[in-house]
Amino acid sequence: xxxxxxxxxxxxxGMTNKKSLKCEQHLGHNAMYWYKQSAxxxxxxxxxxSLEERVENNSVPSRFSPECPNSSHLFLHLHTxxxxxxxxxxxxxxxxxxxxxxxxxxxxxxxxxxxx
Amino acid sequence: AQxxxxxxxxxxxxxxxxxxxxxxxxxxxxxxxxxYVQHPNKGLQLLLKYTSAATLVKGINGFEAExxxxxxxxxxxxxSAHMSDAAEYFCVVSDWDxxxxxxxxxxxxxxxxx
Numbered sequence: 001x002x003x004x005x006x007x008x009x010x011x012x013x014g015m016t017n018k019k020s021l022k023c024e025q026h027l028g029h030n031a032m033y034w035y036k037q038s039a040x041x042x043x044x045x046x047x048x049x050s051l052e053e054r055v056e057n058n059s060v061p062s063r064f065s066p067e068c069p070n071s072s073h074l075f076l077h078l079h080t081x082x083x084x085x086x087x088x089x090x091x092x093x094x095x096x097x098x099x100x101x102x103x104x105x106x107x108x109x110x111x112x113x114x115x116x
Numbered sequence: 117a118q119x120x121x122x123x124x125x126x127x128x129x130x131x132x133x134x135x136x137x138x139x140x141x142x143x144x145x146x147x148x149x150x151x152y153v154q155h156p157n158k159g160l161q162l163l164l165k166y167t168s169a170a171t172l173v174k175g176i177n178g179f180e181a182e183x184x185x186x187x188x189x190x191x192x193x194x195x196s197a198h199m200s201d202a203a204e205y206f207c208v209v210s211d212w213d214x215x216x217x218x219x220x221x222x223x224x225x226x227x228x229x230x
Contacts, residue, residue, distance in 0.1 A: 004159070042120075043206070043220040056217070090159060104150070105218065107159035 002026055004108035006091050012114045013081065021076040021111045023091030031097045032074040033105065034066060037088040049074060050097050081115045088112050118143050120209050122221035129197050130229045135179075137192040137224045139207030149190045150208040150218070151181055160206065166190065177201070202228045 004025045013019050025032060034046040048056035049068040063085075065077040074091055092105040123138040141147060151163040164175025171183040177200075181192045190207060207221040 040222070042222045045217055048217075092160075104162050104165060105160075107152075107161070109157070109159040 004091060004093055004106050006089075006108035006111050008111060009109065010112045010114075012116065013078070014116050015081060015083075017081075018077070018079040020078065021089055021091075021113075023074040023076075023108055025072055025074075025091075025093035025106070027093055027106060029093040029095050029106070030071060031094045031103075032068060032071070033092040033094075034074065034076050035090040035092065037090055037110070043090070047076075048097060055097065078113075081113075083115050086113055086115045118147070118209050118211060118219045120207050120219055120221040122205075122207050122224045124224050125222070126225045126227060128227040128229060131199055132196050135192070135194040135197045135201065135226065137205050137207075137226065139190045139192065139221060140188055141190060141207070141209040142188060143209055143211045145211040147209050147211040149181075149183060150210070151175065151179070151190075151192050152206045152208060153203050154206065154223075155203045163192070163205070197226075197228050199228050199230070202226055 007022045030051050032049045036044045036046055045058050046060045047066045052068045052071055063080050067075040088110045090110045091108045094103040094105045096103055119142045121140045129135055146168055149166040152160045153163050154160045163179050164173045164181055166173045166183045174180045179194045181190050183190055204223045204225050206223050208218045210218050
């Protein structure tokens with residue numbers, strides 16, 4: 001595998017279910033990100049990890065719980081979601097955290113989540 | 117605070133004609149600017165980036181963008197559109213003040229007519 005991989009690619013879940021999204025980067029990067037992409041809205045940054053430490057949580061509801069066990073893996077644990085949480089969830093990585101240094105972010109293909 | 121405005125939600129051009137996707141930004145400092153592309157059912161891919169070097173930046177697949185500080189613009193162009201260019205394009209700004217956040221535009225959907 002190369003680049004950034006995400007599993008599953010598609011997920012349908014009920015509001016009472018618990019599921020997890022997985023992201024793995026094979027690039028040797030130090031920073032990883034979770035984004036939410038909804039139709040007709042700009043990309044929303046959810047969480048940022050730098051060297052396995054969370055450095056940003058953009059006022060994300062507690063029903064989304066990230067986990068970064070090492071610099072190559074990132075999880076997003078989901079529980080008691082709402083229908084409005086249906087979206088494409090994208091994982092990305094970069095050499096270091098972004099900002100003025102112009103670090104490119106590499107994205108996975110995303111998980112298309114549908115909450116019934 | 118930084119912001120990005122992509123002036124067109126949809127742009128439609130004929131194959132073989134020029135492409136212009138417009139982006140204006142606001143930034144308190146010297147920004148880094150990016151264009152990303154997203155093909156259907158695919159992740160986002162970097163097309164090009166500006167980080168205070170040459171103001172005309174060349175990217176992949178024949179795209180280029182020019183940083184114009186006086187106009188706070190970073191428009192994306194390509195001389196001749198190809199069917200494979202049909203996708204959604206995102207303009208992104210980042211500066212030292214945003215720390216690790218990329219500020220994303222809402223996207224422009226590029227439609228290529230045969």
